[in-house]
Amino acid sequence: MIKPLQFSLLLMIILSVSCQKKISDLEFEKNVMTEIFPALIDSICIDYRTVLSPPPIYGLLTYDENGNRISVDSTMSIEEQKQRMAKWKHNQETIEKDTSKLIVAFNPKIKSSNKDLKEYLEKHFNGGEVFYPKIEGDSTYIIDFKNIPLKGKFELRNISEFPKGSREIWRKKYDFVFSGVVSFTGIEFDKERKFGVLDGGFTCGRHCGNGFRIYIKKVNEKWIIDEIEGTWVS
Structure with a gap:
């Protein structure tokens, strides 16, 4: 028979292990997101000025x-x-x-996708077993994007610095080149944590933007983008 004191100690150990597991899963995803972040920005952000000016008919x-x-x-x-x-x-x-930095608004709060991406992960990576993190409650985390160096011409600013609402953010006159708004969902992994999938989106106006499904994988201990698929166009 377990004594009350022994039971209390056992319960504390179980809770401690559970807490460590929760932190481990979130920290793992956050670390991967931080590592792959510069490549994500370079891959889906665009200079809206090139989109708004397609080539004229010639011939x-x-x-x-x-x-x-x-x-x-x-x-x-x-x-x-x-x-x-x-x-x-x-x-x-x-x-x-033009060497001016292109300013992109970004919400550093990363939330799980509203859509279950596990079926896409399994299909793309040929049936890899999906990993289900044991996380209870809110799995949102914050990306410290200001301390992640970007190699391209884009510069991110917290979306809280911009007007709220889809109309106001595009109507305001800025003293810099505002290129658009970028967003990402959380990452879903396979069981061995060698593959992952997430959704992303970039909007460059009220009726200008693209959605993406992004597949990532670990190669030589580094996370890279494997493929990007379009999911919506505005």
Whole structure:
């Protein structure tokens, strides 16, 4: 028969192990997210100025009987088209040479996806057994993005620094190049923690943006992006 004192000690040990497991699972995911974070930013963030300025039509268009474009003969371009194309190329070169940092709004609170991504993980990585972390309650964690060096031209700022609401954030005039808003869900892993999947999104306007499903894997003790799939377009 277990004495009251022994029972209390046993209960404390069980609770301590459970707590350590919860911290371990969250810390593992947070560490992976921190490691892969620069690659995520470079992979899905875009310079909105290039999106808002697609190349002009250049040449003679040919359509099928249903009115669908089937070809463009650039050798049949007219002078007006040549001038527009030259102007477009000049603008693109100006954007590419611009060394200004592109500011991106980011919410550092990482939450689990509203959609169960485990089936996508199993399918993409050929049936790897899914890992179910033993985490009770809120699994949200904070990414210290300000201390994660980014190699590209993007600079992140906390979304709390921007106006609230999807309309206000795009209406405000900024004294910097505001490129958009980026977001990520938490990561779901396989049992051996060698593969993972998460969702991400980048919006560059009220009706401009893309959603992504991002597959990651561990290679030579480093986490890398394996593949990115589009999930929605606005």
